[in-house]
Amino acid sequence: MVLIFTGKEQLxxxxxxxxxxxxxxxxxxxxxEEKEAKSLIITVQxxxxxxxxxxxxxxxxxxxxxxxxxxSKVNELKDALVLGIYDIVFDPFTLDDVCNKLEHPSSFSKIxxxxxxxxxxxxx
Numbered sequence: 001m002v003l004i005f006t007g008k009e010q011l012x013x014x015x016x017x018x019x020x021x022x023x024x025x026x027x028x029x030x031x032x033e034e035k036e037a038k039s040l041i042i043t044v045q046x047x048x049x050x051x052x053x054x055x056x057x058x059x060x061x062x063x064x065x066x067x068x069x070x071x072s073k074v075n076e077l078k079d080a081l082v083l084g085i086y087d088i089v090f091d092p093f094t095l096d097d098v099c100n101k102l103e104h105p106s107s108f109s110k111i112x113x114x115x116x117x118x119x120x121x122x123x124x
Contacts, residue, residue, distance in 0.1 A: 001036040007045040039064040
């Protein structure tokens, strides 16, 4: 099961149509309670959880996270990388870009430049 939790109505609908065995969700509690979730497509959005804490709880369940971010300069990128989230899509993107992450998850080597930048900034 792929959970879609972007908070963007049209994007949610488009991804739901394109991805078999997917479901749009509207509440973070549902994501944490769903037992069959294998992947989560998410954007940074306000909810009752701190974003980093929420992602930590999702990763504790061994759910693949595909994170859609505005760019590589947002603070949430560092948190995602620390939590082992390597499937990151930056805006602008296509639906195929997101779906490709489901089929071909990113390796450490693909995201290592972002990690290196964080390590070199001494902002850990």
